[in-house]
Amino acid sequence: MKTIITCIFAIIITTTIIGQNDCSTFYPFKEGTKTEITTYDKKNKVAAKVTYVVSSVSNNNLKSVAAMQSTIKGADGNEISQTTYNVTCSNDGIEIDFNSMFSPQLAMQFKDMETDVSGTNIILPNNLTVGQTLPEATMNARINMSGITMNMDVKMTNRKVVAQESITTPAGTFDCYVLEYTSELKMGMSKKGSAKQWIAKGVGMVKQEDYNKRGKVTSSSLLTSFTK
Structure with missing residues (x-):
């Protein structure tokens, strides 16, 4: 259970990192772009x-779709997870399909079970202002084995833009918008908390902090390398 929860939140954090160069203000969407996020x-x-790594970019009508490949390695350098998913960009901003949040590694854990994944996308507009409210996002995975159904639910609610700040990381200094949201994951047990995320134009996520329901930091993520 702990491994599943860790993978889900790692994927959610990291899939908001890459967007589109021409049609997205905040996220570079160029083939070959490489980003490294270190979590603590x-x-x-x-x-x-x-x-x-942005492995490929295709154009369809007024939208672009990037195939993203992410690789998660533990503190010891050993690979934990690798997955590929799509991010869609239009002139309004980006959408991340929550169906892609169910990674192949999680699918392997439930390989003998029938799985149905649904949800709503994470939406990030091109134009952000302090005080702006953003749409919530959800994912539900129904996992069936021998007639027993397990439900895994992820919710991101109360998303809003709260400030503008300058952040320095090993990758440089960036002027950022600060987003906040509340989070909840249910799969037999419930994990509730909140998060704060710093995003920069042309780069994407620069920093993130995750908090428990008492407001204490439980983990953080920092941009440590960025090339395109």
């Missing part, structure tokens, strides 16, 4: 590193 535990020790 509550004691500020390295927990994992996630590398994203």
Whole structure:
């Protein structure tokens, strides 16, 4: 259970990193773009590193679709997970399909079970202003084995733009918009909390902090390398 929860939240965090160069203000969407995010535990020790590569970009009518490949490695350098998913961009911003959040690695854990994944996309407009409210996003996975149904639900609610700040990371100094949202994951047990995310124009996510329901930092993520 702990491994599943960790993978889900790692994927959610990292899939908001890449967007589109021409039709997205905030996220570069260029083939070959490579981003490295380092995640830290509550004691500020390295927990994992996630590398994203835009493997291909295709155009369809007024939209572009990027095939994203992400690789998650543990603090020891061993690979934990690798997955590919699509991000769609239009002139209004980007949408990340929540159906793609159910990674092949999780699918392998449930390989003998019938799985049905549905949800609503994460939407990030091109134009952000402090005080702006953003749409919520959800994912539901129904997993059936021998007539027993397991439900895995992920919710991102109360999404809003709360500030503009300058953030310095090993990859540089960036002027960012700050987003906040509440999160909940249910799969037999419930994990509730909140998060704050810093995003920069032309780069994407620069920093993220995750908090428990008491407001204490449980993990954080930082942009440590960016090339395009």
